[in-house]
Amino acid sequence: MSTDKNVVTITELTRQIKQSLETGFPRVWVEGEISNYKKHTSGHLYFTLKDEGAQLSAVMWRSRVPYLAFPPEDGMKVIARGSITVYPPRGNYQLDIEQMQPAGIGELQLAFERLKKKLAAEGLFDAEHKKPIPEFPECIGIVTSETGAALQDILSVLSRRQPSVNVILAPVKVQGAGSAEEIAEAIKQLNQYGGIDVMIVGRGGGSLEDLWAFNEEIVARAIYASKIPVISAVGHEIDFSISDFTADLRAPTPSAAAEIAVRDRKELLEEISNLYYTMNDAMKNRISGLREHISGLLASYTFNRPRDMVREFSQRVDEMERSIGISLNHIVQTVNRRFDSLKNQLQALNPHGVLKRGYSIVHKGGRIISSERLLHSGDEAEIQFHDGSVGVRVEKGR
Numbered sequence: 001m002s003t004d005k006n007v008v009t010i011t012e013l014t015r016q017i018k019q020s021l022e023t024g025f026p027r028v029w030v031e032g033e034i035s036n037y038k039k040h041t042s043g044h045l046y047f048t049l050k051d052e053g054a055q056l057s058a059v060m061w062r063s064r065v066p067y068l069a070f071p072p073e074d075g076m077k078v079i080a081r082g083s084i085t086v087y088p089p090r091g092n093y094q095l096d097i098e099q100m101q102p103a104g105i106g107e108l109q110l111a112f113e114r115l116k117k118k119l120a121a122e123g124l125f126d127a128e129h130k131k132p133i134p135e136f137p138e139c140i141g142i143v144t145s146e147t148g149a150a151l152q153d154i155l156s157v158l159s160r161r162q163p164s165v166n167v168i169l170a171p172v173k174v175q176g177a178g179s180a181e182e183i184a185e186a187i188k189q190l191n192q193y194g195g196i197d198v199m200i201v202g203r204g205g206g207s208l209e210d211l212w213a214f215n216e217e218i219v220a221r222a223i224y225a226s227k228i229p230v231i232s233a234v235g236h237e238i239d240f241s242i243s244d245f246t247a248d249l250r251a252p253t254p255s256a257a258a259e260i261a262v263r264d265r266k267e268l269l270e271e272i273s274n275l276y277y278t279m280n281d282a283m284k285n286r287i288s289g290l291r292e293h294i295s296g297l298l299a300s301y302t303f304n305r306p307r308d309m310v311r312e313f314s315q316r317v318d319e320m321e322r323s324i325g326i327s328l329n330h331i332v333q334t335v336n337r338r339f340d341s342l343k344n345q346l347q348a349l350n351p352h353g354v355l356k357r358g359y360s361i362v363h364k365g366g367r368i369i370s371s372e373r374l375l376h377s378g379d380e381a382e383i384q385f386h387d388g389s390v391g392v393r394v395e396k397g398r
Contacts, residue, residue, distance in 0.1 A: 030049060125246060199230045
């Protein structure tokens with residue numbers, strides 16, 4: 001065997017290939033169809049990207065998975081960005097994916113419909129879960145980009161329609177890697193903050209890719225779990241997102257969301273003024289009607305009958321009083337006449353009256369002597385006259 005040949009170990013050869021490939025293809029974009037998709041218990045994703053003529057092993061590490069804007073599936077066409085690496089134990093080269101998105105509008109729309117169907121089946125879009133939007137909120141939470149035009153549109157409308165309302169902004173990225181996680185976390189934090197009456201979640205218009213963060217499952221579940229009523233305001237009027245279906249109310253634009261959230265102060269003042277005049281007129285009419293009704297009652301026979309009855313009874317009392325007076329007077333006169341008659345009778349029977357006519361009464365031993373046979377000579381007696389009495393001794397003749 002010749003000794004001038006350059007013999008290298010497999011490990012060394014693999015190392016050289018690895019170095020050549022990894023330095024020759026530091027970052028590449030590839031398009032292909034996912035097959036043999038598997039999510040390992042470790043959280044890493046393993047699958048194959050293929051087209052009509054070749055296939056390429058691919059891996060996405062667990063730390064990058066949360067930034068995916070869609071759930072990968074077998075048969076889905078994607079565009080992936082990553083580095084070519086070599087796995088020495090098997091001598092395979094693979095694509096270490098950093099970023100991945102569905103390839104084309106069709107794939108994005110397919111991912112949208114799949115998630116929409118899944119969440120609808122779980123009841124996240126059900127009407128009975130929708131919370132009413134308060135009519136007069138005092139504090140509004142906003143989840144959007146602090147540099148976007150949507151925020152300025154919302155603030156402009158709020159300032160014009162209801163300048164007294166308080167606004168709390170939770171600034172987030174609204175597109176790109178990690179934007180969905182930021183939006184979901186902002187919704188959660190505003191719920192924890194408390195004192196917020198309604199929340200506006202959204203952004204301005206853009207392509208389907210630009211709006212994709214609001215089609216993420218994590219955002220939909222955050223909106224569903226919110227105790228604060230949520231108004232979704234994503235894109236333009238023709239744009240629909242998963243957030244729109246999950247939210248308590250969808251607004252066609254961020255400006256429209258602000259108009260829905262608060263009543264126009266001028267309209268309210270005009271409405272209050274109209275209510276005042278309406279109530280004032282109604283009160284005046286009511287008072288006038290009641291006054292007429294009372295006047296009618298005062299003039300009615302039914303109302304006046306009690307007064308007439310009082311007068312009648314008063315007159316009857318007067319008549320009874322006169323009748324009683326006459327009766328009493330008659331009784332008194334009768335009694336007086338009877339009294340005079342009895343008095344005369346008593347006077348006629350009074351012994352003193354008889355004595356005045358010249359008669360006298362003989363008393364003996366305290367007894368009235370009514371016969372001379374009761375007197376004997378030598379008896380002492382008393383003769384009573386009308387004006388006094390005298391003592392005498394009895395002497396009888398022969």
